[in-house]
Amino acid sequence: MPGVSRAPDLKLLAGFLAAGVLSHVVRPGGPRRPLRLGGREIPSACLVRAVTGRRCPSCGLTRGMVYMFRAEPLSSFRAHPGAPALFAWLAFMAALSALGLVGRMLGRRSERRAALTTGPAPAFQGVLSAGGRASPAEDAARFR
Secondary structure: OOOOOOHHHHHHHHHHHHHHHHOOOOEEOOOOOOEEEOOEEOOOOOHHHHHHOOOOOOOOHHHHHHHHHOOOHHHHHHHOOOHHHHHHHHHHHHHHHHHHHHHHHHOHHHHHHHHHHOOOHHHHHHHHHOOOOOOHHHHHHHOO
């Protein structure tokens, strides 16, 4: 589709894939233990924990996501109860982005094919989107 940017879909998909790769580079020490990289503990970046010494509501979310990318949902839930749900939502959004990119790569040919195989619905789509003001030329152009 002309005028539609692929950048948001590419960013989401690249970020999700990068997180998946990085989750296999770091090693979780346990649901309540810091992540490890090359045998060294990665220090916490949580400002609330640094200032107060207490866990904030999002503490454990990174470890939980690492466990989900490693297909360990129980450990993920132990690290942070919201991590499996967040992972499911992000995976769903990444799948939608991938489908959108594939659809855009197939281009207008797939739109033409869909218009020919779905019957009269595409003709009404133009009328509804234009508030009932679609001209016959616009309807004819839709099927070219």
